[in-house]
Amino acid sequence: MNEISHVPVMPKEALELLRLPQGGVAVDGTLGLGGHAFLMAQALGPHGHLIGIDRDSASLGLAQKKLASLILKIDLLKGSFSTLDKFLAGLKVSAVDGILLDLGISSFQLDDGQRGFAFSHDGPLDMRMDIEAQGMSAADLVNTLKQAELEKIISEYGEERFARRIAEAIVMQRSRAKITTTKGLADIILRALPKGYTRGRIHPATRAFQALRIAVNEELEALSLGLEVCFRALKKGGRLCVISFHSLEDRLVKNKFKSLGFEQEGVILTKRPLVASDEECKENPRARSAKMRGIEKA
Numbered sequence: 640m641n642e643i644s645h646v647p648v649m650p651k652e653a654l655e656l657l658r659l660p661q662g663g664v665a666v667d668g669t670l671g672l673g674g675h676a677f678l679m680a681q682a683l684g685p686h687g688h689l690i691g692i693d694r695d696s697a698s699l700g701l702a703q704k705k706l707a708s709l710i711l712k713i714d715l716l717k718g719s720f721s722t723l724d725k726f727l728a729g730l731k732v733s734a735v736d737g738i739l740l741d742l743g744i745s746s747f748q749l750d751d752g753q754r755g756f757a758f759s760h761d762g763p764l765d766m767r768m769d770i771e772a773q774g775m776s777a778a779d780l781v782n783t784l785k786q787a788e789l790e791k792i793i794s795e796y797g798e799e800r801f802a803r804r805i806a807e808a809i810v811m812q813r814s815r816a817k818i819t820t821t822k823g824l825a826d827i828i829l830r831a832l833p834k835g836y837t838r839g840r841i842h843p844a845t846r847a848f849q850a851l852r853i854a855v856n857e858e859l860e861a862l863s864l865g866l867e868v869c870f871r872a873l874k875k876g877g878r879l880c881v882i883s884f885h886s887l888e889d890r891l892v893k894n895k896f897k898s899l900g901f902e903q904e905g906v907i908l909t910k911r912p913l914v915a916s917d918e919e920c921k922e923n924p925r926a927r928s929a930k931m932r933g934i935e936k937a
C-alpha cells in the first residue's frame with residue numbers, strides 16, 4: 640500500500656458553509672481519515688463536541704490517531720450516516736449545529752489493493768466499505784446478477800454507454816471461470832470496449848468500477864435516506880454541507896434540498912453548487928469533480 644493519506648477536498652469552503660459555533664456540536668458523517676473533522680474540531684474549540692461516523696473500521700482507527708491531540712469531546716462511531724438519529728439517541732444528543740458529508744471513498748481506501756476498489760491495484764474484487772457487514776461484494780454481484788441487472792447498474796450508476804457490451808462480456812467470462820480479482824474484471828472490460836474508446840482521459844474501466852462500488856455499498860439509498868435523517872438532526876440555524884463527486888449524487892442532493900426547503904423550512908445556501916478553485920484542482924485532482932451544496936434549517 641502507498642503512504643496512508645487523503646487530502647480533504649474544499650476544506651475552506653466547507654468550514655465557511657458550516658459556520659460552526661465555538662462550543663457547538665458537529666457531525667462528520669463520512670469521517671474518512673479525519674481531515675475535515677480535524678478542521679471542524681478546531682472551529683468548535685475545546686468546549687465543542689465532535690461526532691465522527693464511518694462505515695469503514697480501518698478509516699476510523701486512522702482518524703482516531705489524527706484527532707488524538709485534540710481536547711474537545713469526540714465520539715467516533717462505526718456505521719452509516721443514514722442512521723445518525725440512532726447514534727445521536729445513543730449519545731443523548733438531541734440536535735446538532737452542523738453536519739458534513741464528503742461522499743464516496745478516500746484515497747486511503749482506493750490505494751489499498753486488498754479492498755478491491757481500484758483496477759490499478761490488483762486484489763480481490765471486494766469494494767465493500769464495511770468489510771465486517773457480510774454484505775455482497777463486487778465479486779458476488781458480477782458472478783451472480785442477471786445480465787440485464789448488471790447492464791442497468793453499469794449504465795445508470797456508471798453512465799457508461801457501452802454497459803451492454805460490458806455486461807455481456809462479464810456473463811460470457813463467468814460461464815468459463817468465476818471473476819475474482821480487480822485486474823481480471825478490468826481486463827474483461829477493456830476487451831469488451833471498442834478500440835477507440837480506450838484512448839480517453841480516464842481509464843476505460845473507471846465508470847464500470849464506480850458503478851459496482853455504488854451498487855455494492857448501496858450508496859444512493861444511503862444518501863437519499865441520510866439527507867433526510869441529517870436534516871432532521873439539525874438545530875434551528877444548523878447547517879448541512881454535502882460534497883459529492885458524481886452527477887447522480889449531486890442531482891439527488893439538489894432535489895432533496897429543494898424538497899426539504901419547501902416542506903421542512905430549509906434555506907438553500909448554494910443556489911448553484913460550489914466547486915474547487917483552479918489552484919486546488921491542480922494540487923488535488925480529486926477536487927476536479929467535487930460539487931458542494933449546503934442547506935440551513937430555518
Ligand SMILES: C[S@@+](CC[C@H](N)C(=O)[O-])C[C@H]1O[C@@H](n2cnc3c(N)ncnc32)[C@H](O)[C@@H]1O
Pocket residue numbers: 645646647648668669670671672673674675676692693694695698718719720721741742743744745768861862865
Ligand atoms: C471521501 S472520504 C472522506 C474523507 C474525509 N472527509 C477526510 O477528510 O479524511 C468518504 C468516507 O466516507 C465513508 N462513507 C461513505 N459512505 C458512508 C456512509 N453512508 N456512512 C458512513 N460513512 C460512509 C467512506 O468509508 C470513506 O471513509
